[in-house]
Amino acid sequence: MLPLLKSADDSGGDVGSVINHSLAALAEMADSGLPTEASAYCFQKLLNEAARKIYDGWSDWRLSLLETCANLVNDGRQRKIFERQLNSTVEELNDSWSSRYLAERIAAILHRLILKFEGEVHAADFLEQNINFPLFREKAIEAAMANKDYDRVERLALEGEQRDRGMHGLINQWKKARYKAYRLSGQLDKRRNLAVEFILDGSFDYYKELKESYPDKEWASVYPGLIKALEEQKGYQDNYPSILIEEGEQKKLLEYVKARPAYITRYYQHLLPVFRNEVDYLFIQHILDEAQRAGNRKAYREICSLIRQFLKIGSSEKARQVVSQLLAIYPRKPAFKEELLKIKF
Structure with missing residues (x-):
C-alpha cells in the first residue's frame, strides 16, 4: 500500500486507514501466542519488512512494525538481531519533536525487552536513566504513587514541569499528579495553592474542590482575592462565569455578558428575574x-x-x-x- 501513497490522493485518509488496520491485525497476531516456528518465521518477516527503504520517511509505520516484532522476540539471539536494527533506527533520528516522540517509543520497546529478559531491577534502572521521556516519568510516578512515596511523586512531577515548559498538556499532567499526592498525603496548604494555579488556568472543577476544602466562614474571606486574581488576568478564563453563578454574583455576571451580548442565550436564566x-x-x-x-x-x-x-x-x-x-x-x-x-x- 505504501507505493500507492506516492501516486494517490489520500487526503481522505483511506490508504492510511488500510495500512493502520493492517498493522493492528499484525499486532493482534503477534499477541495471539503463536507456535515457536510460526513465531520465528513472523519475527524475521517483520524485521525484514521494517528494514525496507520504502519506509524511509514513514518512521511511524516502521516503528509500528518493530513494536509488533518485539513481541515475537523469544531468545537472546533474536534480541541481539532485533536491537541491532532498532539502534540503526535511533541513529536516523534528529532533534525534531517527531523524532523525540519516536525515540520515546523506541525506549519503551527496549524497556519491555529488558523487563522480559533481565527482570524488574534492570528495567527499573533503565526507566530511571530515561526518566525525561514523559512515558517513563508517568510510569515512575504511578509506581511511586502505588508505594505511597508522595515525596518522590512531588519531585518527579516538579522536574517534569520544569523540563516540559511550554507543553501545556504535559505540565497539566504533572500538576495533576502533584495535586493527587498532596491530597493523599494530607498536605492541605500545598493542595490549595496548586488548586489556585488550576483555577487561574481555567479549571472550574478545582475551584469546587478548593471551596470544599474551606469552612464557609473562611471561604468568605478567601473568595474575594481569588475572583480578583481572575479578573486581573488578560482576558477572562472560561471558568469565570461559572464561578460567578456558583457564588450568586449576578451583577458581575451581567457586566460579563454586557461585554459579550452573544452569551445572553447561555446565561439569561441566571440573570432573571432580577435583571429583566x-x-x-x-x-x-x-x-x-x-x-x-x-x-x-x-x-x-x-x-x-x-x-x-x-x-x-x-x-x-x-x-x-x-x-x-x-x-x-x-x-x-x-x-x-x-x-x-x-x-x-
Whole structure:
C-alpha cells in the first residue's frame, strides 16, 4: 500500500486507514501466542519488512512494525538481531519533536525487552536513566504513587514541569499528579495553592474542590482575592462565569455578558428575574447583531430561533417589536421576511 501513497490522493485518509488496520491485525497476531516456528518465521518477516527503504520517511509505520516484532522476540539471539536494527533506527533520528516522540517509543520497546529478559531491577534502572521521556516519568510516578512515596511523586512531577515548559498538556499532567499526592498525603496548604494555579488556568472543577476544602466562614474571606486574581488576568478564563453563578454574583455576571451580548442565550436564566430589562436589551442587541451579519436562509432561520427563544422567556411584546424592526431594516431580503413571518406570537 505504501507505493500507492506516492501516486494517490489520500487526503481522505483511506490508504492510511488500510495500512493502520493492517498493522493492528499484525499486532493482534503477534499477541495471539503463536507456535515457536510460526513465531520465528513472523519475527524475521517483520524485521525484514521494517528494514525496507520504502519506509524511509514513514518512521511511524516502521516503528509500528518493530513494536509488533518485539513481541515475537523469544531468545537472546533474536534480541541481539532485533536491537541491532532498532539502534540503526535511533541513529536516523534528529532533534525534531517527531523524532523525540519516536525515540520515546523506541525506549519503551527496549524497556519491555529488558523487563522480559533481565527482570524488574534492570528495567527499573533503565526507566530511571530515561526518566525525561514523559512515558517513563508517568510510569515512575504511578509506581511511586502505588508505594505511597508522595515525596518522590512531588519531585518527579516538579522536574517534569520544569523540563516540559511550554507543553501545556504535559505540565497539566504533572500538576495533576502533584495535586493527587498532596491530597493523599494530607498536605492541605500545598493542595490549595496548586488548586489556585488550576483555577487561574481555567479549571472550574478545582475551584469546587478548593471551596470544599474551606469552612464557609473562611471561604468568605478567601473568595474575594481569588475572583480578583481572575479578573486581573488578560482576558477572562472560561471558568469565570461559572464561578460567578456558583457564588450568586449576578451583577458581575451581567457586566460579563454586557461585554459579550452573544452569551445572553447561555446565561439569561441566571440573570432573571432580577435583571429583566437588561436581559431583554441584550437579547435584542444580539438578534440585531446577528441579523447584520446574516446573508443566507440558514442564518435567517437561526435568527428566528433566537427570537423564539426570546419569546419563551416571556418577552412577547418586545419580540414583536424586534420582528417589526427587522422587517423595516431589511425590506430587500425576501427570504428573511418569509422566515420572520413564520414566527407565531
